[in-house]
Amino acid sequence: MNDLAKPESSPLRTGLPKWLTHLDRLVRGEATKLSALRKGIIEVPSDGLQIAILLLGLGMAYGMCMGCYSLLRADTASLLQFLSGMVKVPFLFLLTLLVTFPPLYVFNALVGSRLSVALSSLRLKPGLHAAASGS
Amino acid sequence: MLRRQVRDPDTFVARNIGNERMIQQVLQQADQVLRARFDVADAKELVFKLLKWVALWGLAYGPVMGSFSGMLGDRFWQVLYSSAKVPFLLLGTFLICLPSFFVLNTLFGVRSDFDRAVSALAASQAALTIVLCSLPPLTVVWYASFVNYSAAILFNGVMFAVASWSAQLLLRLLYLPLILQNRKHLLLLRIWLGLYIFVAIQLGWLLRPFIGQPGLPVQMFRDDAWGNAYVSIARHISDLFQR
Numbered sequence: 097m098n099d100l101a102k103p104e105s106s107p108l109r110t111g112l113p114k115w116l117t118h119l120d121r122l123v124r125g126e127a128t129k130l131s132a133l134r135k136g137i138i139e140v141p142s143d144g145l146q147i148a149i150l151l152l153g154l155g156m157a158y159g160m161c162m163g164c165y166s167l168l169r170a171d172t173a174s175l176l177q178f179l180s181g182m183v184k185v186p187f188l189f190l191l192t193l194l195v196t197f198p199p200l201y202v203f204n205a206l207v208g209s210r211l212s213v214a215l216s217s218l219r220l221k222p223g224l225h226a227a228a229s230g231s
Numbered sequence: 232m233l234r235r236q237v238r239d240p241d242t243f244v245a246r247n248i249g250n251e252r253m254i255q256q257v258l259q260q261a262d263q264v265l266r267a268r269f270d271v272a273d274a275k276e277l278v279f280k281l282l283k284w285v286a287l288w289g290l291a292y293g294p295v296m297g298s299f300s301g302m303l304g305d306r307f308w309q310v311l312y313s314s315a316k317v318p319f320l321l322l323g324t325f326l327i328c329l330p331s332f333f334v335l336n337t338l339f340g341v342r343s344d345f346d347r348a349v350s351a352l353a354a355s356q357a358a359l360t361i362v363l364c365s366l367p368p369l370t371v372v373w374y375a376s377f378v379n380y381s382a383a384i385l386f387n388g389v390m391f392a393v394a395s396w397s398a399q400l401l402l403r404l405l406y407l408p409l410i411l412q413n414r415k416h417l418l419l420l421r422i423w424l425g426l427y428i429f430v431a432i433q434l435g436w437l438l439r440p441f442i443g444q445p446g447l448p449v450q451m452f453r454d455d456a457w458g459n460a461y462v463s464i465a466r467h468i469s470d471l472f473q474r
Contacts, residue, residue, distance in 0.1 A: 194368060195368040195369060195371075195372055196368075198364075198365035198366075198368060199362075199365045199366060199368075199369065201365065202261075202265060202361060202362050202365040202397075203362075203397065205262055205265035205266055206265050206358065206362070206397055206400050206401060207400065208266065
């Protein structure tokens with residue numbers, strides 16, 4: 097994954113926080129344009145942490161909405177159910193990804209796709225490189 | 232150990248980098264096999280390297296396969312047995328079939344291409360093992376969702392079938408130049424597949440149990456291991472119709 101290309105200036109995005117701009121570009125498919133995919137890149141921030149946190153937050157937000165059902169029942173109101181819903185939705189997506197990604201990667205490699213996320217995501221962090229060269 | 236790592240942060244970082252590089256190298260090798268990006272100039276060296284990878288990667292699926300009845304106490308031995316038996320099954324089948332295939336290649340007059348043919352077969356074995364290594368998460372989900380032992384056997388059979396079928400994609404790609412050069416290779420490839428399936432089923436039967444039936448003691452091999460898989464299958468079918 098390359099460093100984030102500067103988001104295209106759009107009057108609609110003026111004044112939006114940076115994280116919302118990234119999300120907007122992802123949802124509109126601008127970060128995963130065919131031209132970028134052909135180059136083997138996805139135009140998201142280089143460390144992906146901001147997007148990961150954002151997606152985690154969105155998953156938790158939906159989990160909270162789901163868990164509201166248990167909060168709004170007067171007789172069986174349960175804060176724990178609400179909280180567990182909040183935690184479980186991001187876990188659901190993460191575990192599904194963990195289960196399905198290895199076969200997806202392997203079958204893509206077999207049929208000749210250029211998917212190489214697994215290898216690029218294992219790139220060493222710059223901090224570790226610097227520490228190693230300094231030691 | 233952790234305390235020592237904290238005291239010596241430089242060593243800790245260097246070790247982490249070493250581990251990451253090792254994982255990256257292993258993944259890169261797997262990627263190269265799947266994409267058929269390897270040098271076939273020295274067939275002998277390539278075959279040994281591919282078979283070594285089969286042995287190493289084969290260790291990954293077995294533990295998951297053998298964890299159906301749990302991993303604690305005696306059941307941990309089943310995990311270890313299965314871990315050792317999967318590479319043995321894959322390599323054993325390959326090595327048992329190889330001499331017959333060599334003789335057939337000689338009889339058909341294509342012995343000069345034998346090194347290329349074996350390289351292709353070894354690469355497909357490596358691909359089969361890599362595909363199998365990518366499937367344990369699915370097996371874990373299956374084990375967590377269904378408690379039926381027969382269903383677990385069937386599921387693992389399907390996983391092996393999927394891995395074998397996927398490896399065929401690579402095998403056909405690597406065998407294509409040989410087939411275009413001489414049509415006899417197509418017939419030899421079909422004979423190899425028949426032979427391989429026949430031996431794999433019987434060897435799998437001899438090496439059972441791979442999954443470990445709940446309620447039965449943990450065993451490396453069954454007491455009645457020296458049977459015939461095909462006779463047993465025929466008996467099962469016969470029983471099915473007699474009921």
